[in-house]
């Protein structure tokens with residue numbers, strides 16, 4: 461069993477408070493964050509959360525740190541990065557406001573709500589509010605002990621994450637990739653493929669989260685290729701295949717990662733303007749029970765792009781099939 465893998469058997473025993481701030485991550489992932497804080501992290505190097513949202517994930521982790529026998533609240537720091545406001549392109553939801561929606565005066569910031577809810581942990585919380593490209597320091601090379609990535613929803617942001625944070629990982633660092641079940645974020649998958657020789661995957665993903673520990677120094681060249689997005693189309697597909705060999709169903713049994721990662725390959729092609737290849741990969745997955753139920757919009761996007769490109773998908777029947785499947789559930 462891997463070092464981090466030992467935490468899996470403790471998941472069922474974690475009872476988090478009922479009044480935890482609203483979170484977009486599942487209770488499984490919140491409990492894993494708690495366990496990491498409680499049993500694995502020390503706070504000797506930086507603890508970083510990218511994409512704290514309304515503070516649900518931050519709270520679970522901070523609670524674990526507070527219950528830890530080794531974390532010192534006087535010296536340890538948990539760094540929380542987020543826009544902390546809603547608006548176009550932020551990927552933040554109005555549910556991050558304590559009231560569940562934006563105030564009537566139109567204020568878009570939920571930073572005060574975040575501070576209020578995280579009040580017990582403010583002494584060891586360092587908040588970085590704003591666009592991560594502005595709030596992170598390009599010259600900071602301090603080692604990172606823990607990196608929770610729940611922010612890399614675009615290639616632009618992933619570039620910042622890889623340039624300024626992945627480069628600070630050391631052997632022993634722990635990384636959580638939220639949204640690993642998101643086929644539209646293939647940079648999470650091919651970058652993980654490139655890191656495979658230097659990491660140990662904790663075990664099956666926990667719902668949408670892949671956890672790993674760095675076991676060997678990551679060569680600068682590998683980090684540079686990741687942050688510069690320098691892998692070719694073919695290389696990216698191979699890197700994702702390598703990850704497919706390591707992950708299957710998630711810990712709860714609900715998410716078939718091999719299929720999810722296959723659809724991520726279609727998105728590598730799609731973002732590369734190869735709409736024919738994208739659809740050719742994706743259409744083989746339309747019978748997948750999980751994907752057809754949860755990702756019908758992805759199939760539609762890829763098929764439409766292919767058709768706009770002059771292809772003929774001949775997929776009227778396919779769409780009908782998908783919508784029938786959907787309606788039948």
Ligand SMILES: C[S@@+](CC[C@H](N)C(=O)[O-])C[C@H]1O[C@@H](n2cnc3c(N)ncnc32)[C@H](O)[C@@H]1O
Nearest residue numbers: 483484511512513516517542543551552591592
């Ligand atoms: C999925 S949410 C985080 C959910 C949170 N971890 C939870 O427990 O509910 C993603 C967050 O990333 C933030 N985000 C996305 N792009 C960002 C950027 N460029 N700079 C700062 N924050 C960003 C959004 O504001 C949003 O709150």
